[in-house]
Amino acid sequence: MTPVVAPVVTSQTVAVNRDVQSAARAAAARLRAEWASRGILAVNLISSPGAGKTSLLEATACHFAGKRKIAILVGDLATDRDAQRLAPLAPTVQLTTGGACHLELPLIQRGLDQLGTLDCEFLFIENVGNLVCPASHDLGEHVRVILLSTTEGDDKPAKYPKAFRTSQILVVSKTDLLPYVPFSVEAAIADAHSIQPDLDCVAVCSRSGDGIAEWCELLDWHRAALNSPKPA
Amino acid sequence: MHEASLVRSLLNQVTDLARQHGGGSVTEIRVEIGPLAGVEPLLVRSAFEQLVCGTELDDATLVIDEVPLVARCETCGEFAVDGFRFRCPGCDASRVTVVRGDEFRIASFTFAETAENPI
Numbered sequence: 120m121t122p123v124v125a126p127v128v129t130s131q132t133v134a135v136n137r138d139v140q141s142a143a144r145a146a147a148a149r150l151r152a153e154w155a156s157r158g159i160l161a162v163n164l165i166s167s168p169g170a171g172k173t174s175l176l177e178a179t180a181c182h183f184a185g186k187r188k189i190a191i192l193v194g195d196l197a198t199d200r201d202a203q204r205l206a207p208l209a210p211t212v213q214l215t216t217g218g219a220c221h222l223e224l225p226l227i228q229r230g231l232d233q234l235g236t237l238d239c240e241f242l243f244i245e246n247v248g249n250l251v252c253p254a255s256h257d258l259g260e261h262v263r264v265i266l267l268s269t270t271e272g273d274d275k276p277a278k279y280p281k282a283f284r285t286s287q288i289l290v291v292s293k294t295d296l297l298p299y300v301p302f303s304v305e306a307a308i309a310d311a312h313s314i315q316p317d318l319d320c321v322a323v324c325s326r327s328g329d330g331i332a333e334w335c336e337l338l339d340w341h342r343a344a345l346n347s348p349k350p351a
Numbered sequence: 352m353h354e355a356s357l358v359r360s361l362l363n364q365v366t367d368l369a370r371q372h373g374g375g376s377v378t379e380i381r382v383e384i385g386p387l388a389g390v391e392p393l394l395v396r397s398a399f400e401q402l403v404c405g406t407e408l409d410d411a412t413l414v415i416d417e418v419p420l421v422a423r424c425e426t427c428g429e430f431a432v433d434g435f436r437f438r439c440p441g442c443d444a445s446r447v448t449v450v451r452g453d454e455f456r457i458a459s460f461t462f463a464e465t466a467e468n469p470i
Contacts, residue, residue, distance in 0.1 A: 130463045132379075133372055135368065135460065136457070136459075137457055138454045140357070251389070284437070284449075314436070315437070
């Protein structure tokens with residue numbers, strides 16, 4: 120009689136325990152360390168579309184003109200309109216994502232290649248207008264800045280907790296419209312602080328320049344803190 | 352929106368890891384998703400079902416453990432964060448550290464090893 124041959128199946132479970140984005144996070148950490156070693160503060164600006172990221176960068180570039188060197192990477196789904204606005208003020212590269220709703224490291228790397236050798240104190244990365252996906256992507260920034268414009272409503276922080284939880288600075292923009300919209304700067308900041316108590320907050324009007332000096336001082340402060348030890 | 356690219360990365364990582372362990376057929380992939388992970392479990396599952404077809408992980412089942420958001424207060428210890436309000440229910444401290452629930456983690460994978468064995 121022919122012996123019966125049966126397959127024996129044993130299963131083995133392998134513990135992995137790592138974040139799906141761990142490789143991207145490690146790459147972002149390397150960029151962050153490299154920029155810090157060169158005295159460059161990288162700033163990732165996130166907000167909903169139309170909150171005034173480009174206007175804030177225009178006002179920042181004007182305030183820093185002749186005093187600080189800046190470079191800008193600006194992301195959008197399409198067009199180079201933002202780069203056209205910013206290029207006269209600072210070295211700028213437009214990143215167009217096609218349909219992607221956020222920037223990722225390969226696009227940043229391409230932009231850096233186009234910028235050439237970084238000779239600046241501040242590298243601004245203007246993310247695609249979106250309060251959701253950009254919050255999940257570390258671009259190597261030292262400071263994540265979230266803009267909230269007065270026309271969006273002061274109830275936004277609790278609706279987009281990850282974006283506010285992972286940011287270091289909250290900029291309330293378009294304060295010139297405060298007389299016309301039901302927006303309380305205090306309520307917005309209180310809501311944001313319940314999610315991230317360490318948020319530095321500043322209110323600005325990029326068109327008039329109100330608050331821009333304070334915002335730029337905050338940037339200088341964060342740059343000065345680049346190489347000092349931070350609590351975990 | 353970015354679930355598909357994260358699931359693609361998950362599949363690539365598990366494929367590489369399975370090959371490193373001898374390349375047996377992967378039967379289960381277990382992941383953890385927390386409320387602050389920035390991904391929606393339903394969309395992860397849908398992306399997985401579409402992207403796994405025709406790959407060497409085709410036989411794998413995706414198990415999603417939805418973990419709670421947990422933070423630690425230095426004084427009172429760990430607590431579940433309710434409604435994204437990061438405040439210790441014990442002492443009302445607001446400076447707390449998230450210890451769980453802010454990631455999309457690959458927990459483990461299981462693969463089958465087949466050997467011919469005469470009875």
